[in-house]
Amino acid sequence: KAGVTQTPRYLIKTRGQQVTLSCSPISGHRSVSWYQQTPGQGLQFLFEYFSETQRNKGNFPGRFSGRQFSNSRSEMNVSTLELGDSALYLCASSPLTSGTDTQYFGPGTRLTVL
């Protein structure tokens, strides 16, 4: 079974621009979560989607948004980029069946803001 895929793998943007990142979960997984990883803050939860609905949100400004499609694929958008948004953005999927709630991570998208 194919793992979580994320595209693109690398992105370079300038301040003020916006960016969209994509995540395809493991087949059959309906929950998709997004995390930001930086050397200073570690892994921090952004939000989680299930059945096209955002169920939980972390402590990030409104510039960070996301959505989920009917096929469970998810996108994350960051508007008005700031230098501090440079990070590895990780997507994780979970089947949420029979109490199995383990999250499986993709390889991440490395975003650099100049």
Add this chain to the structure above:
Amino acid sequence: EDQVTQSPEALRLQEGESSSLNCSYTVSGLRGLFWYRQDPGKGPEFLFTLYSAGEEKEKERLKATLTKKESFLHITAPKPEDSATYLCAVQAGFGNEKLTFGTGTRLTIIP
């Protein structure tokens, strides 16, 4: 607020030298504690899920244990390929998939 503290921050071991990594947590209503391994430039790779105090799980040279306040990841006779950052995370409450991570332990195994 859920909190996870991992120690030590970094650990260097000789090949074959066993040791343990610690993960202390405070959470209201633990649903699960997770261990991941992360190699540089890659996403975290799932290792174990522990649900209740007293539970233990093993995989090759790794063994994870859980108490009401902490978890340990024991590494027995490690090999250079075990070098990685090991991350601990907790999940609390039902209907909330948020994982709260520690900052990790960077493990280096010297041949």
